Amino acid sequence: MILALSAAISPEMRGQTAPSGTATSSAVNAHFAAAQQAQSRQDYATAEREYQAVIAAAPAFAEVHMNLGLIYQLQNRVPEAMAELRRALKIKPTLAGANFFLGVDYCKMGEGARAIPYLKAAARAEPNRTDIWSWLATAQELSGEIQAEVVTLKRALELEPQNVDLLYLLGHAYERLGKKEVKALEKAAPGSSRAEQLLAESYAASNEWPSAVIHFQNALAASQNRPGLHVELGEVFLRAGRVTQATQEFEAELLLDPSSLRAIVRRGEAKLIQADVDGALQDWARAIAMDKSRAEEILGIRETGFGDSAFEQLSDAARENIESLAPDLRTRDVPAARFALAFLAAQTGDSSREAAEAAKASP
Template sequence: MRLWLESAVAGTPSWCLYNAVLSVLRATSALIISLLGVSMHGACVSAAGGRLNSRQRFLGSIVVAWALVPVPGRPQDLSRVEQLYEEAQSARTRGDFATAERLYIEVIRRAPELANAYHNLGIVYFMQRKYEGAAEVLEQAIRLDSKLGPAHAMLGLAYYELYRPEKAAKELQAALRLNPSDTNVLIYLGKAELQERDYKAAAKTFEKVAALKPRDPEILYDLSLAYMKLMLESIGRLGEAAPGSHQFWLLLAQDAEARGDEEAAIRNYQQALRVKPDVIGAHYGLGSAYAKIGKYDDAAQEFKKELQISPDDWLALWKLGELALRTDPDQARQYLARAVSLDPDFPQAVLAYGRALARAGKTEKAMEQFQRVVTLAPEEDSVHYHLAHAFRRLGREEEARKELTRFEELAKKKDERTQQMARRLIEMTRAAQPLADEPEPGFSPSRDPTHH
């Protein structure tokens, strides 16, 4: 934040322009006075020596007042004010905030209409964590110049630090209207909206920032926080409206799954099924939770129950096929063939079906499935391992070596555990040793199926 603040220096006032306008004003006044014959001492006589009429006297009095009364806030000594302002700027730049504060206050005493002086004094107060003082002088800067965008931004930051999110959001929005490209202001608008608990607005704001900074962890954290707060808000509303509903228990179960708390997920899925035994997706979710903690028989029973409710559930068929690959490859092939027929573009099921065909000795048919996975999920590394073994069974050693190389390249992009397994499997393959296991599929998280 400090670097941003230091770059937001208010500009030096246009002293020359001020002097020029003042000179024109005085010259114009003198000309009108001479034409009207208005005495600077107030006597109202015409140029010919006659008395002026009432309209001339009225106009003359205005012009005299214009010429003689000082412009509000006009510096009495422009060169001295300019010197003080420059000294204040230098002190602020080098971090001598006490000196800068004293000098800006003196500038304001001599030139109370100078908006930039209030703005810079606000920055000095902010840097010293004097947020109340910063807000007060920044408000004055904006009263003097409502189009001073950086002052709106600084005032928004001061209100944010004072935990006044509504005022902060208002000022930051004003700053963005004056300078829509200021990403820092957009970030703090999102933070103020989070502070205000307007999570929908915050999510919308951080989506804009994330489009500009797609790999910034701080922005992604704030965006995730906004959506998480929205989710919890929705769960809270559901809990208030229908605390004992199966939907409420399903949401709690899915939240527990996302946190990796499988035991809590199991309890909540079971509760949802007690409330509504035929709810679609609950047995599937319960089976998935059982499978993650190694209770494969319980998992298989839940997937079968899901199929009783929804016979064409290709996700349940896929999971049953994956489980059956461990013990009954023929049964696995039947489940997986049906899953692929229901959703031909689901790469996880296509890969599992190819593995089942390979175990049954149907190498060429297995290769067809593996090649489809390469098209459907180019980032998946394990399919190249299976292709390498299929090519080797067919005696196509050169193509097998290429697939192993590709397997290793893709595995390097993943975590250390995947890389170690890949290296071990490649070494065993090159040594023609029997394999005790296969690489686990590692599809992108964006491809993880969700049961609706």
């Protein structure tokens, strides 16, 4: 709502300044003060009348045109508001508040392309306001400028790195950008291994395992020896509870690339689910020696924000199976066993134990 927006922006953007220059008479000052007081108590009819009196005496006072436009906004008189905002900008093109509100109005009308120039002007005038950058991103989304939207949201996040709404919007923008690239790839190379892989990854991200399996298999049919495909298909099988098939895919990946850390880590996970503790620890000892931090990220032991951990939650049945192995693992005083215990703690949500076991898992 515009009312909420007006409360969020700075006094400079709202035009809350006393008349100066061309408007210095006591009568103009009195009308302006009366308008401000009426606006503060939400007496919009009086505020409108007083601002119009100021404009009659000082028609070149851009901020008053903007304030009058805001009064119209608050009464949902949008066409009149936009007309006043344009008058303000004709007098003072760099006026941040007028540019901002006019851009917001165009966004609400679904006219993103028309909103963008105004919101960019507002951002240039007040570059430290996240609300301006957020509305600019909205305008860019409406106009289909996804890459520009990503850049804008990143700029807003520089100001507020922990803003959950901005993080959500950025993630959503990346998702749409990815779909756009998938469509472009499908058009350029329909049925290619890369196109099938992208489709498979999209289905996997949505937990649509059967469709993901089909497209990964199509990708492999088109390019049997491309590294990475077998391990991705194996991960889908693992999440779908088809552990034997998952293991076969990890083995196939390791035939192509014997040093694939991801395949080694995942094969160890599959072995643990199958209660092959010795086999799991053998794989994980090798993984720890290669790159312990990355191995933790693959299993979701180390939180990476947009990394693998969201993909890493096992089914309840699989989690119960591996939890039963904890007593055996605690008797084994080796880094791989502590690594396995950290994985179990991550699966059960025991963050304190997870951190402690992970710290002890160094070889």
